[in-house]
Amino acid sequence: MFSSSLACIAKESMDTKKLVAGAVLLLCGVALGNPRALKTVQSAPGTAASQGADRNWSVYGGSAAADHFSRLTQINRGNVSKLHEVWRYDTGEKGGLETSPIIVDGVLYGYTPNQEVIALDAANGKLLWKFNSGMVGTQPDRGLAYWESGRDKRILAGVLNFVYALDATTGHVIPSFGDNGRIDLRKDLGREAKLQSIAVTSPGVIYKDLIVVGDREPETLPAPPGDIRAYDVRTGKLRWSFHTIPHPGEFGYDTWPKDAWKSSGGANNWAGMAVDTARGIVYVPTGSAASDFYGADRVGDDLFANSLMALDAETGKRIWSFQGVRHDIWDRDFPAAPALLTVKRDGQEIPAVAQTTKQGYVYLFNRVDGKPLFPIAYRKYPPSTVPGEVAASEQPLPTKPAPYARQILTEDMLTQRTPAAHAWAVERFRTFRSDGQFVPLSVGKNTVVFPGFDGGAEWGGPAVDPQTGIIYVNSNDIAWTGSLAKHTKGRGGRTVYQSQCSVCHGENLAGSPPQFPSLIGIGGRLTRAQIAAKIYQGGGRMPGFPNIEGDSLENLLAYLAGGRGHAIANSETETPTTPYGFTGYNKFLDPQGYPAVAPPWGTLNAIDLNTGEYVWKIPFGYYPVLAAEGLKNTGTENYGGPVVTAGGLLFIGATNFDKQFHAYDKATGKLLWQATLPFAGNATPATYEAHGRQYVVIAAGGGRDRTSPSGGVYVAFSLPQ
Numbered sequence: 117m118f119s120s121s122l123a124c125i126a127k128e129s130m131d132t133k134k135l136v137a138g139a140v141l142l143l144c145g146v147a148l149g150n151p152r153a154l155k156t157v158q159s160a161p162g163t164a165a166s167q168g169a170d171r172n173w174s175v176y177g178g179s180a181a182a183d184h185f186s187r188l189t190q191i192n193r194g195n196v197s198k199l200h201e202v203w204r205y206d207t208g209e210k211g212g213l214e215t216s217p218i219i220v221d222g223v224l225y226g227y228t229p230n231q232e233v234i235a236l237d238a239a240n241g242k243l244l245w246k247f248n249s250g251m252v253g254t255q256p257d258r259g260l261a262y263w264e265s266g267r268d269k270r271i272l273a274g275v276l277n278f279v280y281a282l283d284a285t286t287g288h289v290i291p292s293f294g295d296n297g298r299i300d301l302r303k304d305l306g307r308e309a310k311l312q313s314i315a316v317t318s319p320g321v322i323y324k325d326l327i328v329v330g331d332r333e334p335e336t337l338p339a340p341p342g343d344i345r346a347y348d349v350r351t352g353k354l355r356w357s358f359h360t361i362p363h364p365g366e367f368g369y370d371t372w373p374k375d376a377w378k379s380s381g382g383a384n385n386w387a388g389m390a391v392d393t394a395r396g397i398v399y400v401p402t403g404s405a406a407s408d409f410y411g412a413d414r415v416g417d418d419l420f421a422n423s424l425m426a427l428d429a430e431t432g433k434r435i436w437s438f439q440g441v442r443h444d445i446w447d448r449d450f451p452a453a454p455a456l457l458t459v460k461r462d463g464q465e466i467p468a469v470a471q472t473t474k475q476g477y478v479y480l481f482n483r484v485d486g487k488p489l490f491p492i493a494y495r496k497y498p499p500s501t502v503p504g505e506v507a508a509s510e511q512p513l514p515t516k517p518a519p520y521a522r523q524i525l526t527e528d529m530l531t532q533r534t535p536a537a538h539a540w541a542v543e544r545f546r547t548f549r550s551d552g553q554f555v556p557l558s559v560g561k562n563t564v565v566f567p568g569f570d571g572g573a574e575w576g577g578p579a580v581d582p583q584t585g586i587i588y589v590n591s592n593d594i595a596w597t598g599s600l601a602k603h604t605k606g607r608g609g610r611t612v613y614q615s616q617c618s619v620c621h622g623e624n625l626a627g628s629p630p631q632f633p634s635l636i637g638i639g640g641r642l643t644r645a646q647i648a649a650k651i652y653q654g655g656g657r658m659p660g661f662p663n664i665e666g667d668s669l670e671n672l673l674a675y676l677a678g679g680r681g682h683a684i685a686n687s688e689t690e691t692p693t694t695p696y697g698f699t700g701y702n703k704f705l706d707p708q709g710y711p712a713v714a715p716p717w718g719t720l721n722a723i724d725l726n727t728g729e730y731v732w733k734i735p736f737g738y739y740p741v742l743a744a745e746g747l748k749n750t751g752t753e754n755y756g757g758p759v760v761t762a763g764g765l766l767f768i769g770a771t772n773f774d775k776q777f778h779a780y781d782k783a784t785g786k787l788l789w790q791a792t793l794p795f796a797g798n799a800t801p802a803t804y805e806a807h808g809r810q811y812v813v814i815a816a817g818g819g820r821d822r823t824s825p826s827g828g829v830y831v832a833f834s835l836p837q
Contacts (some may be wrong), residue, residue, distance in 0.1 A: 212819015
């Protein structure tokens with residue numbers, strides 16, 4: 117059935133708004149550590165007069181609209197085959213890079229894998245300055261923000277829970293911002309700051325003199341609330357907060373249990389935002405509430421988790437919102453910033469916002485009033501069989517465009533790579549439940565999640581061509597499985613492990629390598645202090661757990677060292693945070709480590725948002741070993757988004773295993789050029805002009821495939837001079 121009223125979309129009058137068109141907007145990041153620990157390699161030279169927005173790439177995502185679009189045409193369909201590497205900057209660090217750099221007036225700003233901030237000459241890659249916060253960043257950091265007013269030019273950069281303001285010319289901390297140059301995002305949440313696990317992985321956005329930020333949080337309880345906050349970019353003072361877990365009297369409060377805002381967590385923005393600068397609206401996608409896979413303690417729809425919200429950028433007041441997943445128990449976060457564009461309907465131009473999803477759909481709304489531009493069907497789904505869990509009876513999915521990832525796994529879709537692999541896959545598949553989207557997980561039996569927990573679309577985000585209204589989305593297309601298990605109450609470290617660690621590392625510490633490593637025998641690989649530091653700080657996909665302290669920490673360390681239940685003397689009985697927990701992320705892979713479903717395992721898609729029809733769709737990526745055996749065009753998992761240009765090109769790295777950087781004809785999907793990177797380019801590229809020459813740059817660091825080496829190298833390409 118279709119919802120005519122779409123009650124989950126609520127409008128508020130904008131009659132009183134007096135918004136200034138053309139406000140300066142850029143994007144933000146965050147950083148951490150000792151403000152005095154600055155290393156200036158050399159002062160950045162004085163910059164020339166602004167080269168203009170078309171030549172810069174001064175905002176994460178290309179522009180405030182997060183459209184990944186460039187008007188540059190020097191590199192185009194006719195000459196892209198001549199593109200070649202012109203410089204590279206090797207950070208000398210390992211660990212991987214997911215950063216999309218920003219470029220302002222001939223200077224490139226980015227991160228190293230350890231999350232030092234660097235400034236490079238964008239024409240030759242020479243280091244201008246480097247900022248070291250004094251601490252090693254342990255979380256992904258995907259971008260920075262730039263703000264200027266007259267001669268005051270600032271980089272807003274992040275590591276873990278701090279936001280720094282740096283002088284863009286020198287890299288020095290600006291001490292008048294926040295507390296001696298930084299703000300601590302653990303504060304202003306109404307909870308004890310030191311116990312909050314927060315990291316800024318995608319930069320926030322800048323509107324006028326505000327920086328609007330979200331954060332990454334744990335997937336389990338306890339977790340902080342996902343408040344969206346705006347700070348004064350000059351002083352660092354908090355200007356407004358929007359409560360994604362509503363307080364009493366706020367819209368959506370009745371979609372949670374009473375006083376959930378005091379103890380629930382998540383519903384956070386980790387994926388980035390977009391801003392309509394002319395209208396003064398910030399568009400904020402959110403993720404699921406904690407815990408990801410069991411929600412009996414948060415019965416209800418749980419607004420504003422899994423929502424796209426339009427907020428007044430000046431005040432934080434809600435204008436409209438749409439909830440894409442009600443009472444999420446599948447970790448179906450909105451995974452990337454939405455893209456703003458204009459679509460044409462019946463000769464009319466409509467301001468729109470497009471939101472990609474992990475489940476393989478694009479939602480399209482009028483960005484002023486929130487009305488869907490393609491019908492949304494509210495479909496019925498089965499109830500949960502887990503005691504205490506109350507799954508939502510209906511979920512909304514757009515009827516157009518068609519999904520860019522497959523929606524239900526059947527036996528005839530299993531791998532045919534070899535007869536042995538096929539037979540193995542059939543045997544395993546017959547033990548699963550596979551009924552498509554939004555089927556609640558059960559206790560003791562694996563349920564197929566397809567597309568998997570990592571999408572569909574992911575954090576790289578789409579590119580949108582404002583000249584045509586075509587959106588370009590890269591997508592994963594492999595299956596994962598999941599189930600729940602009953603947690604136990606006791607005095608051992610296993611209780612802590614079950615409630616905090618098993619969601620990623622499995623019930624029995626085995627993990628799901630390579631992305632979720634095994635913890636079996638970790639006591640023989642790391643010292644006690646190293647394990648404790650990793651628990652506190654996190655690393656890679658793992659958030660920090662500062663809430664695990666005292667006896668709980670001692671018990672957990674003892675359990676990890678021995679691999680079985682331990683308790684220290686006089687420790688109190690520990691109760692799990694939830695009675696049921698996720699048994700771990702498991703990709704459906706064959707015994708050789710390849711996806712157990714038939715290709716394509718990754719795709720690149722072009723969709724006309726004026727009509728909702730596909731322009732083209734191709735497999736994206738390959739496995740070198742399989743290609744050598746004649747199995748080509750399989751597609752692979754891919755992380756990092758595309759860039760589209762007025763020169764007719766689509767640039768994208770992203771593919772995990774082949775280390776290729778690609779240029780496609782945006783009109784046809786034909787591959788026009790590719791180059792091999794030193795590591796996989798799991799990041800979104802950027803394109804810019806310096807001294808009259810167009811460049812394309814990408815951060816190549818790998819890190820998503822733990823079986824391959826990782827690093828941190830920026831590689832820039834241009835045409836011969």
